Amino acid sequence: MQRTRPPFRADHVGSLLRPQKIEDARAKLASGAITADDLRKIEDVEIEKLVHKQSAYGLKLATDGGFRDSGPLDFIGGLAGCELDADGRSVRVIGKLDFPDDHPLPTQFKVLQRHAEIAHVTPKLTIPSPSVLHFRGGRDAISQEAYPSIGLFFEDLAKTYRKAVKALYDEGCRYLQFDDPVWAHLCSEAERQTLRERGTDAANLQQVYARIINYAIAERPSDMVITSHVGRGNFRYSWLASGGYEPVAETLLAGINCDGYVLEFDCDRAGGFESLRFLPKGNKVVVLGLIGSKSGALESKPELVRRLQEAAKFVPLEQLALAPQSGFAAAAEGHSLTEDEQWTKLRLAVEVANEVWGR
Template sequence: MTQQANQVIQQQSLLHRQKPPYRADQVGSLLRSERIKTARSQKTAGDISAEQLRLIENEEITRIVEKQKEIGLQAVTDGEFRRSWWHFDFLEGLDGVESYEADTGIQFQQQQTKARAIKVTGKLDFTDHPMLEDYKFLHSIAGDHTAKMTIPSPSMLHFRGEIDEHAYRDQEAFFHDLALTYKKAIQAFYDAGCRYLQLDDTSWAYFCSEEQKEQMRARGLDPNELTTLYAKMINEAIADRPNDLTITMHICRGNFRSTWIASGGYEPVAETLFAGLNIDGFFLEYDSDRAGGFEPLRFVQRPDLQVVLGLITSKFGELENPEDIKRRIDEASRFVDVNQLCLSPQCGFASTEEGNLLTEDQQWAKLRHGIDIAQDVWK
């Protein structure tokens, strides 16, 4: 094979990665369609059955999957169309976890979510979880594309949930069971056909915020201790996973109705994340100065670790200047080889069913924009 042919193959591999995450990727959630919103309201009011709602969800998910294929994404999701929340819906499906209506919602910048909370009331386990069927449907319509499943990171159960002392008096036992529960969940999704699984996690971004760490301490939590506990537990959960399963982590500073919660660069947790977690790739929020600079990426030492730069915002519809995005990718490549970089929005478009403040057309334009930029960068 000639040197020129080798260069062509190498260039093609830069853009057309054979496994996720892909050069142009997405976080997962998509704006709920009006038809979905109406159907969910009708189900709550008792006007349609659960079976009727699911048929409508199936039709709308099929539509948006075809749209994702049409614009050129290699990985497709169900947009989290069957969920109200990015995390609570999944966590409530675990054995030993119950939901309840809290006194208040989660406070964002000048916005507050509806009231919802979860509590661990019994021994944790993963048995008959409803989202397995949700994934199987996505898998059945993905075709030649990769079906991407998104679930909250195991740390979110501890970070956002309460733990009944009658269920777990010992913290070590809780984290041990939580890791085993997720290990079973990961294997169950794999057995259902999943080869691309994403763990969504806001706790790591909160560990980068002095304001949020003060709030943790007020709750009696030690942020430094939690980073160690979470890293150990996550590594236990993903240990022994099949070799052909890609597990990524999305780190978010909050995403509700186009607002946010935390600010602060990755430096306080960078070494733990990039050198300590056995994750295949990180989706990192980088759409604003709240995420700091790229210097923390110097801790990426593994040549197989992919870093997906969230340089395109999902919070508003205006398209970014492509040259600005390319310049920032170039800046990041000073710390991580460009072959280990990818591009995506910083978060999903609807972490909760309310969604961010942009239109569906603007959402698709954003995703297509990322694909176009990636094709220019990795050409």
């Protein structure tokens, strides 16, 4: 049976290959040839076209493709108390955390929502998980003056994200995804060893992150769906961490109170489906990232059906869905595939979903 509520049987993570018009406009902005408002108008037009194209390909959701930002830290950089470095690749906490009233994301969402309503699809928004802000730099990236106790930092982090969730809901967001590569790091023995060398207990860190996320989403209304995407890093065949989900599966699937997960299973480094046994029976859904987003090589439809059936040995088929393993443009320049190949993969997800769960 198909789903009328997210996550949908054919879903996708979010980012899509960016049009040359946007790349050209950004270059012009950098050179001073156009203004930031000119760039925003160009983005608005391209997002409108993108939303309708997602609908035309049979998807029941639409994202803005990540057309507005250059990476997940843009959201974090807009939080009070956070400061990005010059290249936007790392962040420091220099003051008290808060979700400010002038954060740009709620306003940006309204544009996506308006076009999604016309196209009769559900607008999906993605933001980095709260764990990302801590894990990237650890204690060294958090001001001792602002937060002499790490416990106070975690408390404010949870409150900041709860406020963000409420603000996005108030603007109309009903499908929100936390992008959370941290859990992939915690799957890796090499990464866990690095944490041990830093004096950090990886198992305890799991519980800390789970409590923060659960607090952040605890007051969401029943008509708001929040999912987690466990990204493993996917820029041009590279990755952040290897290892099956077993070390984190119980905490992630049973301990965090989100509505669903997008888990990458497009290659051997993610392990098998056995860890899915921790998913509680009920309404939670695991979206299996079985379709590669890094190259144009097209997966076999029978093979995708077979792998869904294999996963159904551990989780009821009604609690499964299908998607590309990650976004198609995790970096601004995208991956080694064309736009046509990208859309062919999304159409494949829709076709397989229709075959497995019916139209």
